[in-house]
């Protein structure tokens with residue numbers, strides 16, 4: 001299953017458009033456990049709050065999957081939109097949000113977000129689509145929908161951080177972390193590394209999650225590594241996982257006549 005999913009991923013990524021996510025597409029229940037286990041200390045949320053505060057603002061979570069992160073944004077944001085290309089996940093996210101008045105889920109993709117120009121303050125993407133070179137169409141689309149001064153914030157795994165990054169690199173030998181970080185730096189993003197802990201209540205949960213994230217061989221190695229450190233598992237099983245948070249604000253300069261707000265060619269008043 002894992003290999004077939006990887007082949008499908010490559011084929012569809014080649015065609016452009018949607019990037020299949022074998023973990024959440026084929027194993028949504030296990031992915032739910034994974035999301036619950038992630039970032040138990042709230043470190044990513046803390047950094048997001050510092051870099052792109054969302055209280056009272058209009059937030060859009062692109063590649064929102066089954067909407068796991070939407071309620072957290074909705075607690076303080078003015079409005080929240082989840083955008084997701086995979087139809088079964090659009091339905092799941094919609095069901096999750098039943099009763100939350102300020103949240104909507106829309107079918108769409110990072111390259112085509114079904115909202116007007118300059119209508120959002122924070123665009124958030126977590127382990128979705130913005131994986132490095134190749135995501136330029138999504139960067140342009142985020143610029144189009146952001147209000148001047150609004151922020152695009154991309155959260156992804158840090159493949160340089162031990163031990164999770166070592167398992168990632170073993171499964172993705174061609175993945176080049178410095179190239180990815182340089183790409184975002186060239187595109188004008190600042191970035192922060194975030195140390196988190198994933199915590200699983202049981203060994204069965206730990207194993208099921210690592211098995212949807214890695215090939216059988218690497219999953220077996222990862223499980224062994226975790227069990228060695230968490231020998232007794234009395235408080236559950238903890239895994240250190242590093243993330244990168246990349247942030248870029250849309251310039252607040254004036255837009256030249258004849259240029260749409262999606263153009264990056266804005267100028268500041270001082271340049272007039």
Ligand SMILES: C[S@@+](CC[C@H](N)C(=O)[O-])C[C@H]1O[C@@H](n2cnc3c(N)ncnc32)[C@H](O)[C@@H]1O
Pocket residue numbers: 017018019020021023024035062063064065066067068069083084085086089108109110111125126127128129
């Ligand atoms: C690993 S999941 C993460 C889901 C969610 N952000 C979370 O943290 O729970 C990646 C998500 O990106 C979605 N995705 C794939 N291609 C996309 C695209 N072109 N634009 C936006 N989202 C995409 C997948 O369908 C999947 O739901």
